[in-house]
Amino acid sequence: MNLQFPDLTPVMPELFMTALALILLCTELLVKKKGILAALSILGVVVVAYTLIGSSGTTFGGMFVSDGYSTFFKVIFFVNAILSVLISIKYIAIERVNFGEYYSLILISTLGMMIMASAADLIVLYLGLELMALSTYVLAGFIRYDIKSNEAALKYFLLGAFSSAFLLYGISMIYGLTGTTDIKSIALYISEKGLTENPALSLSMILFAVAFGFKIAAVPFHMWAPDAYEGAPTSITAFMSVGPKAAGFAVLGRVFMIAFASIKLEWVAVFIPLSILSMAVGNIVAIAQTNIKRMLAYSSIAHAGYALLGIIAANNEGLASMMSYLMIYAFMNIGAFAVVIMLRSEDFKGDSISDYEGLSRAHPLLAALMLIFMFSLTGIPPTAGFMAKLYVFMSAINAGYTWLVVVAVVFAVISAYFYLRIIMYMYMREPKVEVSLSTSPSLGLALGVTTVAVLAIGVFPLYLVELARAAISGF
């Protein structure tokens, strides 16, 4: 038997990431200072990002592909991982859960996302998804002594496992129909045999939509998100509101645009209500929240609805706008969570919206930063959030969904209420409690990077958009 060794160039970033996570796990035994582990993991991620260059290609018999599309998403995951580590360093010490596994788990979860973005086969896709999800469940429950964190992990775990069973049933249906799990061959088989009318195909498409609806927290599959986001450690809330969502969108783009390309009309008809419901429920329920983490959870549900518009457009322009949306979302959302983390100190929770009252008096700089992130999440120029929404809306209009964009804009206006309410509290109310900030150089660095990114992309958006377009061109 002739066994050929597979070409490892396309999987180099993943191999490096695995090695990094395992080395970190061993270093944890030897190194007492946890800051070194964080520095090592950031340095490692930068090295892994460097190996992305020249990693393009297909390997393992076409099961794993590294192209512009996956590379762009991997950059989002690296940004997410680095910023999450930066905002964690002091925070997990305050929460008294300063364990070394924390950083390895973040890296392993990122590894799972990378595999998802690169999966050209449903088996690889499933394994990547589980690798990502299982490590995120543990991270959500990382504050073991806190029952809220336990509950967050429990809910996230139960519904995540439930949704991945749906995904598997969808995979088994499509495997029975086409006899393959390779995404490109599925599309080829369906168009060759004329199976577009087959009910099993529609059923498996719906099962896929359900499973990834859970992952991106789209309504009506969002029930876990508010509880999981509120209970999880704040740094992990930031991590899991960006990473798993972006990974879910990466898979949505690849599976639906390639494997289900022949039933485009049907899956667009499934995603339109999901998108409208996400925007509606996310933006309206967020108004009633008193906890800022929970409010940002509903906001993240709404943002999934906006980004879905790029999928609904169902062309390369739509995908490119969705990709730049997620990149911008990573910066502005983690920036907002960095501010939330800064308010948390040893004896002060700081996650209630009323804690922001009069913040501008005592801490004008922090209030100004929060203002930028809230403007960006609302979508007010000259911040990046405006550009993100603009490109997604434009791609949906060009695809002929003007009415849908009108609906989206109406909900974006509603969202201004609860984002601007924070600003109103910070600038127009008298302070009730004395807030002492827990500053640290790494948190400052994260805030600086996210602020500069939000403003720079807002003023010069073309660079990012061109990058996304170039990334998608070979799709």
Add this chain to the structure above:
Amino acid sequence: MVPLNWYMLLSAVVFTIGVTGFLMRRNIIIMLMSIELMLNGVNINLVALSHYLQDMRGQILTFFVISVAAAEAAIGLAIIIALFRNKATAHVDEVQEMKG
């Protein structure tokens, strides 16, 4: 020889029992068992189809599903134990620290 659609019917029934169990039962351990039932429903489907199509992919995926399910059970039980230490319950309706 048992025809393929009997296997697929069995798989659909086992999967549906799992879904119903997950939605109806309120004990976390039983919900975990329902998820296992759903996964095993999928496994029956995959193995039957794999035999019918004379293709190994289905059985390979089944092995992966079994091993991932083991990891999932380990993590799920660990979360339940962590919860049980703080609040001695295995009933989801009693785990309600957050509302809104």
